[in-house]
Amino acid sequence: MKTTDYDVVVVGLGPTGLTLANLLGRRGVRVLVLEREPEYYGLARAVYTDDEGMRVFQTAGAADELAADMNVDSTVQWVRGDGRVLVQFHQTDRPLGWPVVNFLYQPYLEITLEQSLERYPHVTVRRGREVVDFDQDAHGVSVEHAECRGTGYGKREPDTDPRTAERVRAKFLVGCDGGRSVVRTELGIDMSGTSFPERWLVVDLKARDGVDAFRHLPYFDFVCDPRLPIVSCPQPDRHHRFEFMLQESQTKEEMEDPDTVRRHIARFVDPDEVEVLRQLVYTFNAVVADRWRDGRILIAGDAAHMTPQFIGQGMNSGVRDADNLSWKLAAIINHGASLRILDSYESERRPHAKAMIDLSVFNKSLVSIDNKLVAAVRDLALTTSLRVPGLGGWIRGAKMKPAPRFRRGAYLGLPRRRLSGVEGALAPQPDVRSYDGRHQRFDDVLGLGFAVLGYGVDPRAAFGADDLATLRAWGARFVTVYPLGGRPQGEPVDRPGACDDYADIEDHTGALAKWFAKAGVGVGGLLLLRPDRYVFGTAAAGGGGLLIAELFRQLTESADRPTVPERPAALPDPLPAASVSQDYPFEEAR
Numbered sequence: 001m002k003t004t005d006y007d008v009v010v011v012g013l014g015p016t017g018l019t020l021a022n023l024l025g026r027r028g029v030r031v032l033v034l035e036r037e038p039e040y041y042g043l044a045r046a047v048y049t050d051d052e053g054m055r056v057f058q059t060a061g062a063a064d065e066l067a068a069d070m071n072v073d074s075t076v077q078w079v080r081g082d083g084r085v086l087v088q089f090h091q092t093d094r095p096l097g098w099p100v101v102n103f104l105y106q107p108y109l110e111i112t113l114e115q116s117l118e119r120y121p122h123v124t125v126r127r128g129r130e131v132v133d134f135d136q137d138a139h140g141v142s143v144e145h146a147e148c149r150g151t152g153y154g155k156r157e158p159d160t161d162p163r164t165a166e167r168v169r170a171k172f173l174v175g176c177d178g179g180r181s182v183v184r185t186e187l188g189i190d191m192s193g194t195s196f197p198e199r200w201l202v203v204d205l206k207a208r209d210g211v212d213a214f215r216h217l218p219y220f221d222f223v224c225d226p227r228l229p230i231v232s233c234p235q236p237d238r239h240h241r242f243e244f245m246l247q248e249s250q251t252k253e254e255m256e257d258p259d260t261v262r263r264h265i266a267r268f269v270d271p272d273e274v275e276v277l278r279q280l281v282y283t284f285n286a287v288v289a290d291r292w293r294d295g296r297i298l299i300a301g302d303a304a305h306m307t308p309q310f311i312g313q314g315m316n317s318g319v320r321d322a323d324n325l326s327w328k329l330a331a332i333i334n335h336g337a338s339l340r341i342l343d344s345y346e347s348e349r350r351p352h353a354k355a356m357i358d359l360s361v362f363n364k365s366l367v368s369i370d371n372k373l374v375a376a377v378r379d380l381a382l383t384t385s386l387r388v389p390g391l392g393g394w395i396r397g398a399k400m401k402p403a404p405r406f407r408r409g410a411y412l413g414l415p416r417r418r419l420s421g422v423e424g425a426l427a428p429q430p431d432v433r434s435y436d437g438r439h440q441r442f443d444d445v446l447g448l449g450f451a452v453l454g455y456g457v458d459p460r461a462a463f464g465a466d467d468l469a470t471l472r473a474w475g476a477r478f479v480t481v482y483p484l485g486g487r488p489q490g491e492p493v494d495r496p497g498a499c500d501d502y503a504d505i506e507d508h509t510g511a512l513a514k515w516f517a518k519a520g521v522g523v524g525g526l527l528l529l530r531p532d533r534y535v536f537g538t539a540a541a542g543g544g545g546l547l548i549a550e551l552f553r554q555l556t557e558s559a560d561r562p563t564v565p566e567r568p569a570a571l572p573d574p575l576p577a578a579s580v581s582q583d584y585p586f587e588e589a590r
Contacts, residue, residue: 016301016318017176018113022060023326025120038128048312054098071103081225097429181303193287207238226375292346327531347410355402414537430511449475462544480504
């Protein structure tokens, strides 16, 4: 049997696996991606990504190309059955450098990310290959895979040919293979949470050539009609999605019937002006895997958590997983970091993924009310809340969304020193100005590894020769941040000289000055960012040696490392595998 060596085997070629493979590829990691479906799916599941997701795609080197095919900065609104607006959510600020609201057509996203992998000769993609066995030891994972004719994306059992089996050896295996994950199932990991009985009909449409069928539907609408709750979602390139909640008496066969679909969409569009790409009745799940790691084998995306579609965060949670996991795997593979840093993957990501699930369930419970009296109470409560100073702005700005900030004491980094501390929180990404007057995105200055920021000073001066050499060996970047108008001027100054690992920038928007103030970092102070742009820690002038000593203690020794929180006793018993919906069309984070 043929045997080949890789650093990481990624199972699954959905958005999570594609993002992970791209991030690892950019960091020079040898990757094999196995996808059991020989043919591309070609239909939409996810419809949305946020500014956090776009920032990760930026790190992956694909954001600008992806953004060209997106509908951005759309208003999201709740409307009554007669079309009157209940509330509009406006999120037009860009603290992370990208629009908060980005509607997408998933086939375009997946094609772009898969084509992006072609730039990495050390990344191999194998379609039509099913993982049939794997085992691990202290040094790596052995994975056996065979030719597979596919499952029709969950419609039938996989058809594999054992005569075509190959065996590969890798340092790590990551299952990004969706809600029906083979990797998770073979590890015996259960999922805990809730499967909801409500059924929805999803209808994906495309306007026919020469017809502007959706101009009158410019925004994302939750139609809060107790007679028939509906979701109306704009998408790029003449695509649109509707979702209709079924009544208990309606059957799957009845609702998927073309005449029924035509009758439902006729409320909003001329059925003769659109093509129905797909109609499917689904239920949804709000579940989280009981553990996300077994030694050198990990799970991510829908394999680790499944999010109802009501805030569009299923795919994005998987993209965040890939971002968190990729730099840690690269640190171990490329720089010899301790395997124990992988303990922080679940402890950092689980609380945030669960918070997104909870918010999605809460939103579902509000928009899908089918009792007229309860719906009237909801509408009154909402309209009253919008008039309350402070609360109204909080609602309209969608500030209830969980912040990108790790739970205190559960992350790789220095302890958060105060309630408003920045340790363990995602850094902002404003535009910055180079010394020659060019605007750049902040992350493009920082590179792909750790970044040491000096406020008004060259951060390299804070370290001894040995620390500086170690940081450089890890690919760190050093950046001086000057406030607006704060560059040295008037007399010749010592120039840093040409150096690939150093840059100086000017904070012409003032966003970084506010952030440094929040962090308690004054002129001469330092701030250390992880490769995923979360803050590791800060130091006052003269404290650089201690900051770096703690960084490498956690990376190489992982003393006082985060522990995975125990599953709350209130969660229900794990769901049996059969209870995970086989018709879930939003299993996008594979």
